[in-house]
Amino acid sequence: MPYTTLLFDLDHTLIDGHASEAAAFDYTLTRAGAQDPSDYLAPYREINSELWAAVERGEITPNDLRSERFAQLIAATDLEADPDTMGDDYVHGMGANGDLYPGTIETLDALADIADLALVTNGIGDVQRARIARLGLDKYFDVIVISGEVGVAKPGPEIFDLTFEALGQPDKGTTLMIGDSLSSDMAGGIAYGIATCWYAAHSTGMTVVPVDHTITELDELLPIVSGA
Numbered sequence: 001m002p003y004t005t006l007l008f009d010l011d012h013t014l015i016d017g018h019a020s021e022a023a024a025f026d027y028t029l030t031r032a033g034a035q036d037p038s039d040y041l042a043p044y045r046e047i048n049s050e051l052w053a054a055v056e057r058g059e060i061t062p063n064d065l066r067s068e069r070f071a072q073l074i075a076a077t078d079l080e081a082d083p084d085t086m087g088d089d090y091v092h093g094m095g096a097n098g099d100l101y102p103g104t105i106e107t108l109d110a111l112a113d114i115a116d117l118a119l120v121t122n123g124i125g126d127v128q129r130a131r132i133a134r135l136g137l138d139k140y141f142d143v144i145v146i147s148g149e150v151g152v153a154k155p156g157p158e159i160f161d162l163t164f165e166a167l168g169q170p171d172k173g174t175t176l177m178i179g180d181s182l183s184s185d186m187a188g189g190i191a192y193g194i195a196t197c198w199y200a201a202h203s204t205g206m207t208v209v210p211v212d213h214t215i216t217e218l219d220e221l222l223p224i225v226s227g228a
């Protein structure tokens with residue numbers, strides 16, 4: 001069997017992150033008094049992606065961006081609201097919304113029979129814990145590592161060190177990192193010396209990152225992992 005340990009990303013790999021982000025944003029902006037939340041979506045997306053890039057560079061932690069993204073949105077627009085309240089509302093909305101992609105549970109069920117599974121996610125602890133519990137993901141994963149809880153994030157090696165330690169130091173040669181992000185999941189896995197599988201269902205274009213496998217449906221993992 002080529003792979004006995006699987007490290008999974010969460011957002012946009014198992015969870016439909018776009019749907020939960022849209023619902024959480026709508027909830028947060030409505031409570032902040034916005035007439036039309038969609039007016040604020042473009043500036044928010046730009047601010048948010050800049051801040052997550054800073055997390056990947058190790059300059060800030062996910063906890064830092066919880067309120068900061070809304071402080072920057074308020075500064076850049078006519079919104080008059082409290083950034084901490086908006087940060088809390090968004091965390092609540094993200095935890096309460098979002099579904100797994102179709103077929104995710106069936107695939108995790110089959111994979112958990114033949115491999116050890118870990119969840120390794122760049123995110124805020126409160127958000128991810130609420131979603132993991134609501135979606136019943138706990139039972140499939142031997143180890144769950146959330147960057148907001150441990151203070152280090154993908155693609156850096158420290159979060160992989162923590163994961164390997166929690167898993168009991170599995171063989172790097174039979175470990176596979178699965179995720180949608182080339183900059184955090186794939187680059188992080190390659191730098192750590194493990195195999196990588198890019199989940200490209202929601203991406204456009206080709207990757208220049210040298211991944212080992214590319215899939216567009218999660219159930220394509222089954223033959224890759226079992227070596228069938």
Ligand SMILES: [Mg+2]
Pocket residue numbers: 009010011012013179180181
């Ligand atoms: Mg992701």
